[in-house]
Amino acid sequence: MNNNDNIYNIDTDVEAVITSFNQQDMILEAVESLCNQTLLPNRIIIVDDGSTDECSINVLKSIENNSSLPIPVTIHYKKNGGVSSARNIGIKKAKASIVLVLDGDDKLEPTYIEHVSRLLRDNPLMVAASSWMHTFGILDAIVCPTGGNLLPFLSRNCCPATHILRREAFERCGGYDETMRSGFEDWDFFLSMLETMPEAYIGII
Numbered sequence: 552m553n554n555n556d557n558i559y560n561i562d563t564d565v566e567a568v569i570t571s572f573n574q575q576d577m578i579l580e581a582v583e584s585l586c587n588q589t590l591l592p593n594r595i596i597i598v599d600d601g602s603t604d605e606c607s608i609n610v611l612k613s614i615e616n617n618s619s620l621p622i623p624v625t626i627h628y629k630k631n632g633g634v635s636s637a638r639n640i641g642i643k644k645a646k647a648s649i650v651l652v653l654d655g656d657d658k659l660e661p662t663y664i665e666h667v668s669r670l671l672r673d674n675p676l677m678v679a680a681s682s683w684m685h686t687f688g689i690l691d692a693i694v695c696p697t698g699g700n701l702l703p704f705l706s707r708n709c710c711p712a713t714h715i716l717r718r719e720a721f722e723r724c725g726g727y728d729e730t731m732r733s734g735f736e737d738w739d740f741f742l743s744m745l746e747t748m749p750e751a752y753i754g755i756i
């Protein structure tokens with residue numbers, strides 16, 4: 552039994568949802584970053600939001616047919632309805648009490664799940680948690696969100712789109728607003744979660 556086997560046998564009760572739309576090889580990098588976690592999720596759910604790019608579809612098929620991945624992967628193909636719709640479908644398909652939301656063009660440092668999920672386990676009033684970000688591509692920078700309760704979120708979004716949430720908090724607030732297709736859907740969702748409980752807050756590591 553190797554180290555990966557030991558990690559995988561731990562009951563983490565975390566599932567990962569990746570949203571995808573015409574992201575070509577970037578979706579593969581997102582999956583690989585999950586497979587390289589020090590604490591593996593129980594399952595990866597990819598929701599493809601109606602990709603039309605042939606390369607992107609072929610990459611998804613290659614992931615679907617790859618039996619060597621250390622984590623079970625399921626892919627749900629849907630008509631294009633926006634990222635909010637894709638996230639709602641993926642989170643509803645998850646069975647774990649804690650769900651990681653990851654965009655298909657993002658990737659995680661290897662200890663992300665281990666450290667961020669620990670925040671949620673140690674803090675019952677925390678509805679979601681995330682971390683600082685290192686942006687890449689056009690802008691190379693370290694972004695340092697603060698998290699917090701409802702008050703700081705009223706003036707700005709204090710949490711990245713990639714985060715780990717309590718599924719019960721998602722169900723309580725009704726999920727992402729699927730009519731929001733021009734941005735700010737993450738901010739709106741975090742506000743909705745925080746409004747459902749007076750003492751709720753979002754953590755950042």
